[in-house]
Amino acid sequence: MHTSPPRSLHASLVGSYRFCPLCGSPALSRERGFLECGACGHRDFNNPVTAVAVFITDESDRVLLIRRAREPGLGKWAPPGGFVDAGETLEHAAIREVIEETSVVPGELHYLGSFPNEYVYQGFSRPVCDVFFRGRVPSQQVRLAPGEASDARWLPATGVDPGSLAFDSMRRAYELFLCATLSA
Numbered sequence: 382m383h384t385s386p387p388r389s390l391h392a393s394l395v396g397s398y399r400f401c402p403l404c405g406s407p408a409l410s411r412e413r414g415f416l417e418c419g420a421c422g423h424r425d426f427n428n429p430v431t432a433v434a435v436f437i438t439d440e441s442d443r444v445l446l447i448r449r450a451r452e453p454g455l456g457k458w459a460p461p462g463g464f465v466d467a468g469e470t471l472e473h474a475a476i477r478e479v480i481e482e483t484s485v486v487p488g489e490l491h492y493l494g495s496f497p498n499e500y501v502y503q504g505f506s507r508p509v510c511d512v513f514f515r516g517r518v519p520s521q522q523v524r525l526a527p528g529e530a531s532d533a534r535w536l537p538a539t540g541v542d543p544g545s546l547a548f549d550s551m552r553r554a555y556e557l558f559l560c561a562t563l564s565a
């Protein structure tokens with residue numbers, strides 16, 4: 382499956398470096414498709430960072446979404462999730478982020494799929510690989526983490542407006558989630 386992200390409207394962070402982050406030399410080349418310092422030989426391939434998110438359903442077939450309290454995607458809806466820390470597995474990061482953001486303890490995780498995304502911060506873009514899981518829990522009270530989300534709701538799983546989701550990767554993952562949910 383071809384999964385190239387749409388061409389970004391934002392400048393690449395690594396592509397915008399004016400000096401080598403190791404030695405400070407301005408002798409940077411991008412001719413070979415990656416950043417290379419002519420002075421010390423340092424290379425940066427602009428590899429993606431990894432993020433995880435979980436579509437969690439309850440016994441009433443409702444899905445838990447949070448409303449994002451920060452950019453990018455401020456005010457849009459998203460399955461709870463976040464960036465993978467160094468040394469973590471995808472599964473551990475997914476469980477940690479869901480608990481941190483919502484206090485809900487996700488059950489057994491099932492892999493849905495992954496899609497490219499970008500994270501735009503201070504006007505610069507970093508590539509991201511978004512990895513999606515689904516999980517199922519008994520209905521639970523949600524306690525929001527301040528600063529992460531401004532709202533959280535259990536919504537009918539099949540009734541989410543894809544346009545209300547924060548990122549294209551989430552809209553594509555929601556389609557996978559629907560297929561998995563309807564065939565379960």
Ligand SMILES: [Zn+2]
Pocket residue numbers: 401402403404405406418419420421422423
């Ligand atoms: Zn250098």
